[in-house]
Amino acid sequence: MDKPSxxxxxxxxxxxxxxxxxxxxxxxxxxxxxxLECRTNSESPDSWCRDCGAEGTPRGxxxxxxxxxxxxxxxxxxxxxxxxxxxxxxxxxxREDLSQVAASRAKLSRPAVLWALKCLVIDRMSIxxxxxxxxxxxxxxxxxxxxxxxxLLIDDPARFDGVRVLGVDExxxxxxxxxxxxxxxxxxxxxxxDKTGPSRLLDIVxxxxxxxxxxxxxxxxxAFRRGVEDIAMDxxxxxxxxxxxxxxxxVPVMDPFHVVALASGAVERCRQRIQQExxxxxxxxxxxxxxxxxxxxxxxxLLTPKQVDRLEAxxxxxxxxxxxxxxWVYQRVVAAYRDxxxxxxxxxxxxxxxxxxxxxxxxxxxxxxxxxxxxxRAADVLAYFDRPGTSNGPTEAINGRLEHLRGTALGFRNLGxxxxxxxxxxxxxxxxxxxxxx
Numbered sequence: 001m002d003k004p005s006x007x008x009x010x011x012x013x014x015x016x017x018x019x020x021x022x023x024x025x026x027x028x029x030x031x032x033x034x035x036l037e038c039r040t041n042s043e044s045p046d047s048w049c050r051d052c053g054a055e056g057t058p059r060g061x062x063x064x065x066x067x068x069x070x071x072x073x074x075x076x077x078x079x080x081x082x083x084x085x086x087x088x089x090x091x092x093x094x095r096e097d098l099s100q101v102a103a104s105r106a107k108l109s110r111p112a113v114l115w116a117l118k119c120l121v122i123d124r125m126s127i128x129x130x131x132x133x134x135x136x137x138x139x140x141x142x143x144x145x146x147x148x149x150x151x152l153l154i155d156d157p158a159r160f161d162g163v164r165v166l167g168v169d170e171x172x173x174x175x176x177x178x179x180x181x182x183x184x185x186x187x188x189x190x191x192x193x194d195k196t197g198p199s200r201l202l203d204i205v206x207x208x209x210x211x212x213x214x215x216x217x218x219x220x221x222x223a224f225r226r227g228v229e230d231i232a233m234d235x236x237x238x239x240x241x242x243x244x245x246x247x248x249x250x251v252p253v254m255d256p257f258h259v260v261a262l263a264s265g266a267v268e269r270c271r272q273r274i275q276q277e278x279x280x281x282x283x284x285x286x287x288x289x290x291x292x293x294x295x296x297x298x299x300x301x302l303l304t305p306k307q308v309d310r311l312e313a314x315x316x317x318x319x320x321x322x323x324x325x326x327x328w329v330y331q332r333v334v335a336a337y338r339d340x341x342x343x344x345x346x347x348x349x350x351x352x353x354x355x356x357x358x359x360x361x362x363x364x365x366x367x368x369x370x371x372x373x374x375x376x377r378a379a380d381v382l383a384y385f386d387r388p389g390t391s392n393g394p395t396e397a398i399n400g401r402l403e404h405l406r407g408t409a410l411g412f413r414n415l416g417x418x419x420x421x422x423x424x425x426x427x428x429x430x431x432x433x434x435x436x437x438x
Contacts, residue, residue, distance in 0.1 A: 015076075016069055016111045020101045022080065033075040033135055036068070040082070046097045049087040056085030062095060066102050066109045067136045075135025078109060107140050113148045114436065116141055121149070121424050121433050126408050146420050152436075153429045154420065160202065160224050165189040166231040166250075167199065167395035168239050170208040171402065173418055174411065182208040183419075184239075186216065187398055188428075189232060193389035200428030201398055204419050210238030217246035232392040233380075234258040235373060240380070254380035255392030256337045262373060263330040264297050266366040270326040271296060273366075278319050288314045289323065296323075299338070300331045326367055329356070346385035353378050398426050 012018040015036060026037035047056050066078040083096040102109045108116070112134060119125045119133070131141040153159075167187035174181050184205045191197040205212050217225065225247055232253045233239045240252055275282065275289050283290030292314050295307050303311065315324040332352050339345035356371030374381060384390065405425050412418040 015071065017078075020109070020111070022078075022101065025081075029074075033077060034071055035077045035079060037079045037081065039080070040096060040098075042096075045083060046094075047083075047085050049085075049090065049092055050094070051092055052087060052090045054087050054089040056087045056092075056094070059084040059086045059093065064095075064098060064102075065107075067107055067112050067134050067140075068109045069111050069115045070133050070135070073133060075133070077135070106144065107136065108134070108144050113144050116145050117149055117152075117424075118433055120145055122430050124405075124408065124425065126410075142417070146417065146424075149424045150420060153427065153432065154423050159427070160220065162227070163188050163190055163202070163224060164227055164229045165193045165390055166202075166228055167392050168213060168231065168233050168243075169392060169395045169399065170234075170236070171204065171399055173204075173402075173406075173415065174413075180206060180415075182206075183415075184208050184212050184216070185395065185398065185402075186213075187395045189230075189390065189394055192391075192394050193230075195389075198428070199394035199398060201423055201426040204422050206415060206419075208236075208238075210242045213239050214242035214246055217242060230383075230387050230390040232390050232395065234392065235262065235377065240377075251383055251387060251390075252380045253383045253387055253390045254377050255395075256384060257391075257393060257396060259374075259381055260333060260337065262370055263333040266370045267296050267323070267326050267330045268293075270364075270366045271323050274320060274323050288317070289320065296327055297330075299334050301338075322364055325364060329367060329370070342385045342388065346382055349382060349385065350378075353381065401426050 010018070011024050012022065015024060017024065017036075017038060021040055021042050022038040023041045024036050025039055028035040028037075047058075048054070049056055061081045061083055064080045064082055066080060068076040068078045070076050078101075080098065080101065082098060084093065085095075086093045100110075106113075116130050116134065119130045120127065127138060127142050127145070130145075131138045134141060165188070167189045169185055169187075171183045171185045172181050173183045184207065186202045186204070188200050188202050192199050203216065205216050226249070228247050228250045230251045230253055231243050231247060232255050233243070234255060235258050243250060243252055271289050271293065272283070275287065278289075279287060283293065285291075292311055295303065295311050298307070314320060315327065329352065332348065336345045336348035336352065339348060353371075353374045356367060357375045360368050360371055362368070402422055402425070405421060406412060406418075409421065412421070
């Protein structure tokens with residue numbers, strides 16, 4: 001703006017008080033904080049008794065102290081001078097209604113709570129930093145934000161509308177030897193399928209079992225369950241059983257990440273077994289199989305010529321034949337998922353499953369186990385190629401964001417707080433909160 005035009009300053013609007021029916025009557029600003037003295041400018045004072053309806057007589061004023069939105073990152077306190085009344089009939093004494101400014105007995109004004117919620121959800125700040133900006137206690141800010149966030153965002157039943165693709169996975173919410181540490185995360189993958197935005201966390205429930213997921217599905221509405229078309233999951237049979245019972249029309253899809261993890265796990269176990277059988281000890285520096293442990297898990301098309309030469313030299317040894325065969329199967333699984341033609345990729349994966357379903361030599365114990373798993377979940381594995389956009393990859397991404405949240409908070413001990421903070425952080429509430437802050 002090259003030539004701005006100025007008008008008379010409006011201190012009430014600048015301090016976000018005009019919408020609260022407050023006006024500033026005085027100020028005291030120092031290095032540590034700013035204090036604004038305010039009074040209500042309501043045209044209809046709250047002077048009528050709520051019990052008998054008689055008009056009360058003024059009985060002076062009282063000051064209510066509220067933490068407000070920090071101005072210039074300086075903690076700001078409101079001293080709101082409130083009128084007091086006394087009923088001449090029933091002798092009841094009351095104060096002027098300030099519910100528009102703050103909740104009953106609250107220590108934060110409503111704009112301060114929204115500001116703190118914005119810092120938590122949009123800016124992903126820690127509660128300690130938010131409390132320092134407001135100049136309030138950690139517990140005061142945490143309690144106000146979680147209560148408002150749950151009421152305003154999480155308890156909104158509309159957030160379950162339009163869900164057509166679900167993702168479910170286990171999650172470790174704390175890494176301590178005491179108490180339950182597992183939870184089940186349920187993700188909305190519909191925006192990924194429709195290419196309208198990122199995935200979002202629908203819910204996170206304590207425990208990881210068929211009962212946990214089945215109970216969560218049973219508590220959803222009939223419209224929600226009828227609307228779910230696909231459900232992406234890992235190889236855990238409990239989640240599949242729960243989905244089959246509660247969502248009989250939904251197509252279960254076993255995620256590529258977990259299928260490749262099963263195949264790579266077979267390679268690792270086979271390498272470790274052959275290592276013990278040939279050398280009699282775990283892998284050490286200088287051992288042939290130990291030296292190529294990372295190369296074995298790299299896609300064949302990503303290997304450098306030097307890595308190819310090392311791999312071929314080690315796997316050419318007769319005692320390493322079982323590792324060679326297992327590695328070959330693993331590469332076929334990876335190649336099937338990397339094929340740009342989904343129909344051809346499906347055919348390649350079907351060939352792998354068919355081959356492992358036939359008689360596998362007893363010596364290849366790892367491939368036998370892998371074959372049984374893929375045969376049992378063949379329909380779920382192949383469904384990935386028929387249902388584009390249905391993958392648990394975004395679910396793993398949200399798990400990573402929850403790990404970052406736990407690091408920001410320096411860990412959690414209270415599961416209830418963790419569940420609410422996780423939903424606020426990854427529940428897709430940012431656009432809604434932006435609209436509320438306008």
